[in-house]
Amino acid sequence: MKKLLLKSLAIIILITFYSCEEENAPIFVAQPDVDGIIFTNSFASNYLISEATKENIGDRLIWESADFGVTTNVTYEIQGSIDPTFSTFTIIGTTNENNFPVTISNFLDFAKELGLDADPSTTDSAGLANNVGQFFVRIKANVGTTDNLTTYSEFETINITWLEDIPTNTCNSLYVLGEGITDIGWNFPGIELTCDTNVLKAKARLGNANFRFFTTVGDWDSGLDYKYFENEGYTIDANLENAGDNFSFIGTPGIYTITIDDANKTIQLEASSSLWAVGDAVPGGWSFSGETVEFTENTPDIWSASIELNNNIFRFFQTFGTYDTNNNFQFYIDQGFTIDSNFESDGGPDANFNFIGTAGTYNLTINAVEKTITLN
The missing domain is CATH 2.60.40 (Immunoglobulin-like)
Known part of the structure; x- marks a missing residue:
């Protein structure tokens, strides 16, 4: 019995000693990070x-x-x-x-x-x-x-x-030159056909001779001839024929809009159209007649005529005998034209030209290249 008591006492002493050790162990308490966090990577400027x-x-x-x-x-x-x-x-x-x-x-x-x-x-x-x-x-x-x-x-x-989307329906410009492009001849850069939604367009004066398209200004090896487009499956205007390395224009000489439609694979020529002035300010009044003054396109995108004007209103029409508002005063303003100060809008729903200058005969020019309407 005495030995059992001694053993029990020893165990109690050990447990007490261990408990004291636990109470005296250091306790670590987290503290706020006063320095904060610092990025160490390098950031791109964009x-x-x-x-x-x-x-x-x-x-x-x-x-x-x-x-x-x-x-x-x-x-x-x-x-x-x-x-x-x-x-x-x-x-x-x-x-x-x-x-x-x-x-x-x-x-x-x-x-x-x-x-x-x-x-x-x-x-x-x-x-x-x-x-x-x-x-x-x-x-x-x-x-x-x-x-x-x-x-x-x-x-x-x-x-x-x-990064902005690049439309997939765009194409690069082409350049046309040759004897058949009578204002240019075989001289670079030629006339540029600009692209909009896979359709290339340009105006040119065509004569009965040869011409060719080029992809690069100054590079004769970049030419695209009649055979090229034919092999690519294009339907080509009947006024154009194969002339070896070139196109040959066989239609009526004049100003044409050349259209190359890469989506529908066509090459088309559209002859120049005139404009007609109709209204109380001009000969013939509001009727299309033999007195109606025709503005012809003698130079690509430039229409002109001699016309008698009085202080009243009129507007231009692109189809003889068809009334519309496609070529009124507001149309040219919206297209960015500078219009002679002798004209103003009449303020009505048709937005007619109102002539406020001195009545008389003038040479009136609509220049879509420089975007001006002038009187001389």
């Missing part, structure tokens, strides 16, 4: 973004680990906002590491929130391209499940440019 690259990593954010004074598990929250005050923000992601990949898709989300787009036809309130903006990122770090121990980084500015 990030190019697009839907096609949305799966790519735009940048990897790297920062110094938060120091709360003890070894502890820290959660980092990556926040983004279009407002540098972060009054509202989006959580891009969370991690226990000290780096995080931000994707182009994340960038696009903020671009859309900013109202940006890839449409080259849209502009912002200042009339500038609507594809450039910026958003802001910062890091939040905290210990545990509460915000009692939280620290933030300073924000960084992310400048973005949304």
